[in-house]
Amino acid sequence: MQDVGLLDDIPVAGARTVKAGAFDIAVFRTTGGKVFALVDRCPHRAGPLSQGIVHGEQVTCPLHNWVIDLASGEVVGPDAGCSQTIPVRVEDGRVHLDLTVLIDEAA
Amino acid sequence: MTEKLVVIGNGMAPGRVLDRLFEAMPGAYDVTIFNAEPRTNYDRILLSPVLSGEKSYEEIVIHGDGWYERHGVRLLKGNRVVALDRQAKSVKGEDGTVEPYDKLIIATGSQPIIIPVPGHNLPGVLTYRDMDDVEAMLLAAQSGGLAVVIGGGLLGLEAAAGLKERGMDVTVLHLMPTLMERQLDPAAGHLLKRELESRGIRVITGANTEAILGDGYVSGVRLDDGTEIPAKLVVMAVGIRPNASLAKSAGLDVGRGILVDKHMRTSDPDIYAVGECVEFAGNVYGLVAPLYEMANVLADDLAGTPNGGFADQALATKLKVTGIDLFSAGDFADADDRDEIVLRDARTGLYKRLVIEENRVVGAVLYGDTADGAWFFQLIRDRADISEMRDTLIFGPAYADGAALDPMAAVAALPDSAEICGCNGVCKGEIGTAIDEQGLSSLGDVRAHTKASASCGSCTGLVEQLLSLTLGDDYNPAAVQPMCGCTDLGHADVRRLIVAKGLKSIPELMQALEWKSSEGCAKCRPALNYYLLSTWPGEYVDDNQSRFINERVHANIQKDGTYSVVPRMWGGLTNSRELRAIADVVDKFDIPTVKCTGGQRIDMLGVKKEDLPSVWADLNAAGLVSGHAYGKALRTVKTCVGTDWCRFGTQDSTGLGVRIEKFMWGSWTPAKVKMAVSGCPRNCAEATCKDVGVICVDSGFEIHFAGAAGLDIKGTEVLCHVDTEDEALEVIAALVQLYREQGHYLERIYKWHARVGIDSIRAAVVDDIATREALFQRFVYAQQFSQTDPWAERVGGRDAHEFQAMKDLSFPQAAE
Numbered sequence: 001m002q003d004v005g006l007l008d009d010i011p012v013a014g015a016r017t018v019k020a021g022a023f024d025i026a027v028f029r030t031t032g033g034k035v036f037a038l039v040d041r042c043p044h045r046a047g048p049l050s051q052g053i054v055h056g057e058q059v060t061c062p063l064h065n066w067v068i069d070l071a072s073g074e075v076v077g078p079d080a081g082c083s084q085t086i087p088v089r090v091e092d093g094r095v096h097l098d099l100t101v102l103i104d105e106a107a
Numbered sequence: 108m109t110e111k112l113v114v115i116g117n118g119m120a121p122g123r124v125l126d127r128l129f130e131a132m133p134g135a136y137d138v139t140i141f142n143a144e145p146r147t148n149y150d151r152i153l154l155s156p157v158l159s160g161e162k163s164y165e166e167i168v169i170h171g172d173g174w175y176e177r178h179g180v181r182l183l184k185g186n187r188v189v190a191l192d193r194q195a196k197s198v199k200g201e202d203g204t205v206e207p208y209d210k211l212i213i214a215t216g217s218q219p220i221i222i223p224v225p226g227h228n229l230p231g232v233l234t235y236r237d238m239d240d241v242e243a244m245l246l247a248a249q250s251g252g253l254a255v256v257i258g259g260g261l262l263g264l265e266a267a268a269g270l271k272e273r274g275m276d277v278t279v280l281h282l283m284p285t286l287m288e289r290q291l292d293p294a295a296g297h298l299l300k301r302e303l304e305s306r307g308i309r310v311i312t313g314a315n316t317e318a319i320l321g322d323g324y325v326s327g328v329r330l331d332d333g334t335e336i337p338a339k340l341v342v343m344a345v346g347i348r349p350n351a352s353l354a355k356s357a358g359l360d361v362g363r364g365i366l367v368d369k370h371m372r373t374s375d376p377d378i379y380a381v382g383e384c385v386e387f388a389g390n391v392y393g394l395v396a397p398l399y400e401m402a403n404v405l406a407d408d409l410a411g412t413p414n415g416g417f418a419d420q421a422l423a424t425k426l427k428v429t430g431i432d433l434f435s436a437g438d439f440a441d442a443d444d445r446d447e448i449v450l451r452d453a454r455t456g457l458y459k460r461l462v463i464e465e466n467r468v469v470g471a472v473l474y475g476d477t478a479d480g481a482w483f484f485q486l487i488r489d490r491a492d493i494s495e496m497r498d499t500l501i502f503g504p505a506y507a508d509g510a511a512l513d514p515m516a517a518v519a520a521l522p523d524s525a526e527i528c529g530c531n532g533v534c535k536g537e538i539g540t541a542i543d544e545q546g547l548s549s550l551g552d553v554r555a556h557t558k559a560s561a562s563c564g565s566c567t568g569l570v571e572q573l574l575s576l577t578l579g580d581d582y583n584p585a586a587v588q589p590m591c592g593c594t595d596l597g598h599a600d601v602r603r604l605i606v607a608k609g610l611k612s613i614p615e616l617m618q619a620l621e622w623k624s625s626e627g628c629a630k631c632r633p634a635l636n637y638y639l640l641s642t643w644p645g646e647y648v649d650d651n652q653s654r655f656i657n658e659r660v661h662a663n664i665q666k667d668g669t670y671s672v673v674p675r676m677w678g679g680l681t682n683s684r685e686l687r688a689i690a691d692v693v694d695k696f697d698i699p700t701v702k703c704t705g706g707q708r709i710d711m712l713g714v715k716k717e718d719l720p721s722v723w724a725d726l727n728a729a730g731l732v733s734g735h736a737y738g739k740a741l742r743t744v745k746t747c748v749g750t751d752w753c754r755f756g757t758q759d760s761t762g763l764g765v766r767i768e769k770f771m772w773g774s775w776t777p778a779k780v781k782m783a784v785s786g787c788p789r790n791c792a793e794a795t796c797k798d799v800g801v802i803c804v805d806s807g808f809e810i811h812f813a814g815a816a817g818l819d820i821k822g823t824e825v826l827c828h829v830d831t832e833d834e835a836l837e838v839i840a841a842l843v844q845l846y847r848e849q850g851h852y853l854e855r856i857y858k859w860h861a862r863v864g865i866d867s868i869r870a871a872v873v874d875d876i877a878t879r880e881a882l883f884q885r886f887v888y889a890q891q892f893s894q895t896d897p898w899a900e901r902v903g904g905r906d907a908h909e910f911q912a913m914k915d916l917s918f919p920q921a922a923e
């Protein structure tokens with residue numbers, strides 16, 4: 001697990017990005033206090049999900065308004081597709097990501 | 108020669124007369140109306156929804172200014188007739204205007220009764236009759252406090268519920284032992300009292316007002332038992348009396364009201380009377396249904412095609428307080444030869460009572476569930492024999508037919524002759540035919556074509572059921588398009604309720620308006636943020652997380668996730684210093700594309716997000732600020748060179764454009780706003796397809812608006828002509844402010860204009876100087892909170908997290 005910073009660095013009902021080589025990771029923080037991470041690419045046309053509006057445990061992509069479920073990375077509603085999820089752990093107010101899933105994919 | 112028709116009073120009754128007359132014989136009369144009230148014809152019945160905040164005044168206007176113009180009617184607003192000279196056949200207005208007539212209609216309505224107790228004329232004591240009264244109540248309610256309503260009838264209770272809804276502490280004083288005793292029996296009156304009390308309205312029955320207290324201004328009410336109730340506002344709603352004094356002093360026959368025959372003719376053959384001011388066969392009237400009947404009779408007489416004449420009929424009433432279902436019709440006094448059928452359900456607060464005389468229903472009181480009201484009312488009017496179905500009668504038509512119990516069954520069971528809309532006397536058959544033959548598909552269509560449900564609105568449910576019976580699955584009851592899946596409310600409802608309920612944050616709003624999702628969605632959140640921001644300037648704190656990315660980072664996201672940057676060029680003007688700064692920035696940050704926009708400025712495309720603050724810092728240093736090219740806000744004011752350079756120029760179009768842009772930049776609007784100023788009608792700035800455009804002419808400035816040149820193409824409408832730049836600026840700011848207050852989120856000005864109509868916009872922004880001035884002031888007030896350059900703020904460190912990655916792990920490491 002990789003320490004990427006303080007929980008409080010992420011705005012509530014918002015997101016920050018983490019650069020990980022070829023990938024950008026979007027780290028979301030919900031009003032309910034949960035943290036999720038997804039590869040920052042919309043399954044539609046690669047829009048940056050980190051820039052979308054976060055509502056409940058979903059984010060709406062800023063480019064064409066697809067709605068993505070933060071926990072599963074799946075597109076909600078009539079469209080289909082999925083963004084890769086990244087395991088997250090929050091400990092002592094710090095956010096940790098498990099980036100091995102990316103390496104597996106890259107390999 | 109066309110005959111001259113003069114009308115005294117501009118209420119609902121004469122409004123209907125003219126509607127019908129113009130339909131039958133357009134242009135037959137040259138019409139002049141005197142109206143003591145300073146406004147056009149509006150739906151008086153719906154004053155209570157305006158008071159409570161469920162409707163706006165604009166929504167209850169029946170005839171806007173345009174209607175009078177279209178029909179060539181001269182309306183003298185705020186001009187009370189003070190004398191009627193039957194010899195000379197003329198009337199005189201209070202401003203001295205003398206107007207001759209060939210035919211005269213007196214429609215002076217009625218006057219609220221004022222109990223002449225000591226203190227009745229103190230300031231702060233109001234009646235409840237017209238829009239002035241509502242405005243005065245709203246003003247008093249702004250600061251909250253204690254209100255007393257004297258009178259527990261229909262009007263008094265609607266006033267009380269409205270004031271309560273507006274945040275006042277309300278006590279109702281009622282002389283009789285139970286509320287609304289003229290429409291309700293004691294049992295229903297009691298249920299009503301309990302319901303009002305549970306809403307926090309205090310009700311004192313058997314309360315006899317002895318005096319209104321106060322020294323210079325009302326401070327309370329004293330009852331004859333000595334009780335004193337403090338109040339800063341007292342509303343007297345104890346009854347009305349026909350307003351017949353003018354007719355009386357002119358020597359017409361007058362009893363309680365102006366006496367008329369069944370064709371509404373008074374004792375003078377050239378004078379008619381109609382509405383609440385008349386007395387017919389010993390009766391006077393206080394509900395609109397019989398008045399509309401009278402209006403039809405009178406219009407037909409004027410058109411030279413008299414019909415059978417007016418006849419007295421049973422009446423039905425509904426209380427228009429949201430959440431209270433109450434219906435009464437006919438006569439329900441106890442008598443020896445009368446029986447009753449009663450159904451009660453204490454748990455649900457249901458109460459139904461039918462009064463039967465010789466196997467016919469003569470009266471009905473329904474409380475808690477009024478769905479069968481129309482059916483019972485029909486039985487009363489038809490004097491139908493009910494002996495066959497007496498056992499199940501009280502359960503309504505569904506049981507009477509032995510059919511399944513289905514909400515639609517009640518409507519399906521009604522005969523075609525059954526009256527659906529009491530106010531306008533429209534029956535089921537008429538509505539069905541109109542739906543079929545004219546292809547109507549919405550409530551709005553039915554209202555427009557048949558007038559059903561267009562007055563008090565209490566038959567709306569029935570009309571909707573009829574639509575769905577007639578059209579089956581083709582009927583989509585969501586006549587109001589909900590904002591999004593999170594609510595059933597439309598944009599207009601939400602805007603109104605924000606003001607009415609004083610909602611000041613998104614969570615508070617979602618709670619109060621029962622949002623169906625916990626945090627809204629990407630559709631409603633930006634809309635709500637805008638509504639709150641524009642409604643409570645300086646008070647509401649902008650919620651960044653509810654804004655689209657473009658407005659959150661003050662640049663436009665592009666398809667590859669980079670951004671574009673467009674600095675403001677006031678009126679399209681620039682200079683070498685600015686151009687040099689732009690060139691330097693492009694080089695320094697390796698910006699791939701530079702392009703001129705359609706709004707006369709320069710767009711730098713392909714800027715990386717993390718570079719934005721540094722790009723802005725360099726642009727700021729040369730005096731360039733954000734152009735808001737990314738916002739639902741004022742975009743550009745495009746100009747031509749006007750008198751500065753052009754040989755055709757009539758005014759300084761560039762200067763005016765710069766002035767408008769400097770005055771209005773930064774203001775958030777429902778959707779983007781693009782403007783232009785052209786120096787002459789050759790229109791090189793293309794002002795006639797903009798949201799707001801100005802065409803300069805020798806004599807001043809023509810203000811245009813509601814153009815479009817995007818998804819839709821549409822030329823502008825001319826709003827008005829003004830003489831000076833100052834006036835042009837004031838009109839434009841007032842127009843934009845009205846749009847800021849009324850527009851639905853993402854609705855461009857041309858769509859807003861199509862929805863509300865040019866008449867209402869012109870009335871507020873051009874005709875009524877006081878309204879324009881107030882709009883202008885509200886715009887100016889809001890601007891003080893919006894004219895800070897957002898780029899400079901971010902260069903200064905604000906929202907830094909938006910522009911930097913949380914962490915850069917350029918070489919992802921294997922997990923430990």
Ligand SMILES: Cc1cc2nc3c(=O)[nH]c(=O)nc-3n(C[C@H](O)[C@H](O)[C@H](O)COP(=O)(O)OP(=O)(O)OC[C@H]3O[C@@H](n4cnc5c(N)ncnc54)[C@H](O)[C@@H]3O)c2cc1C
Binds near residue numbers: 121153155236350395
């Ligand atoms: C708050 C409220 C709620 C109501 N609710 C209902 C309801 O739910 N159902 C229902 O059926 N009815 C209801 N009514 C009653 C209904 O509104 C009236 O019956 C109807 O409006 C009367 O119409 P009218 O044209 O006779 O008179 P009005 O609408 O009263 O119009 C008379 C007009 O004439 C003007 N005028 C008077 N004297 C002069 C003069 N000398 N010169 C020039 N102008 C003059 C007055 O200023 C007024 O504008 C309600 C009324 C009120 C006030």
Ligand code: SF4
Binds near residue numbers: 756757787791
């Ligand atoms: S609009 Fe008229 S004043 Fe302006 S540049 Fe064109 S011709 Fe000249």
Ligand code: FES
Binds near residue numbers: 062063
């Ligand atoms: S790229 Fe996300 S919706 Fe199109």
